[in-house]
Amino acid sequence: MNLVLFGPPGSGKGTQSQRLVESYSLSHISTGDALREAIRKRTPLGLQAQAIIARGELVSDALVTSLLREKIAPLRENTDSFLFDGYPRTVPQAATLAEICDEFRLQPPATLNLHVPDELLIRRLTGRRICPSCGEVFNIYFKPSTLAGVCDVCAGPLVKRVDDDPETTRERLRIYHDQSSPVLDYYAERGVLYTIDANGTTDEVFEKIRSVIEEHY
Numbered sequence: 001m002n003l004v005l006f007g008p009p010g011s012g013k014g015t016q017s018q019r020l021v022e023s024y025s026l027s028h029i030s031t032g033d034a035l036r037e038a039i040r041k042r043t044p045l046g047l048q049a050q051a052i053i054a055r056g057e058l059v060s061d062a063l064v065t066s067l068l069r070e071k072i073a074p075l076r077e078n079t080d081s082f083l084f085d086g087y088p089r090t091v092p093q094a095a096t097l098a099e100i101c102d103e104f105r106l107q108p109p110a111t112l113n114l115h116v117p118d119e120l121l122i123r124r125l126t127g128r129r130i131c132p133s134c135g136e137v138f139n140i141y142f143k144p145s146t147l148a149g150v151c152d153v154c155a156g157p158l159v160k161r162v163d164d165d166p167e168t169t170r171e172r173l174r175i176y177h178d179q180s181s182p183v184l185d186y187y188a189e190r191g192v193l194y195t196i197d198a199n200g201t202t203d204e205v206f207e208k209i210r211s212v213i214e215e216h217y
């Protein structure tokens with residue numbers, strides 16, 4: 001079973017991908033992580049990427065594709081089940097992923113799309129308050145601390161992340177929708193797009209994901 005997971009910032013994609021990986025023994029392929037790992041290990045591709053990033057340029061699709069192949073090849077000896085996270089971001093990348101699956105004799109991926117209304121995402125993201133001392137996360141709308149601005153766990157002051165302000169959040173969501181909709185259309189046209197209503201608790205959303213998977217695999 002191969003899956004591509006889509007979800008806007010604030011949709012809980014990170015948590016759900018972790019649960020999917022654990023429940024279905026999937027190998028988690030995040031191109032962002034693969035890139036950072038290659039740079040840290042100073043592999044030939046990592047060094048190439050580092051030079052490009054240092055020049056302030058974007059890493060090419062061709063390089064990301066090579067990274068993807070490099071990541072899948074050793075895992076493929078033991079598994080045929082992958083979860084792709086953060087890839088594909090464009091239609092050409094989706095076509096490349098189809099080729100890679102073919103090449104590694106993997107089932108073409110099904111796409112799970114976590115849907116949450118934008119207004120709710122904005123409250124989830126802008127309402128977030130974090131305790132820098134103990135790491136506890138609160139939300140002024142959904143999980144407020146007992147005393148405003150004070151951590152319930154360690155009584156430290158709560159802070160807001162700079163990129164969680166309403167303007168930046170709206171812009172992040174706009175970019176996300178602009179980028180993802182052609183790729184979602186690509187998978188919809190192939191009959192393998194499953195949109196999941198992700199407005200609920202982590203457990204509720206995971207149950208919905210599970211029933212979609214069980215129905216189709």
Ligand SMILES: [Zn+2]
Pocket residue numbers: 131132133134135136151152153154155156
């Ligand atoms: Zn705290």
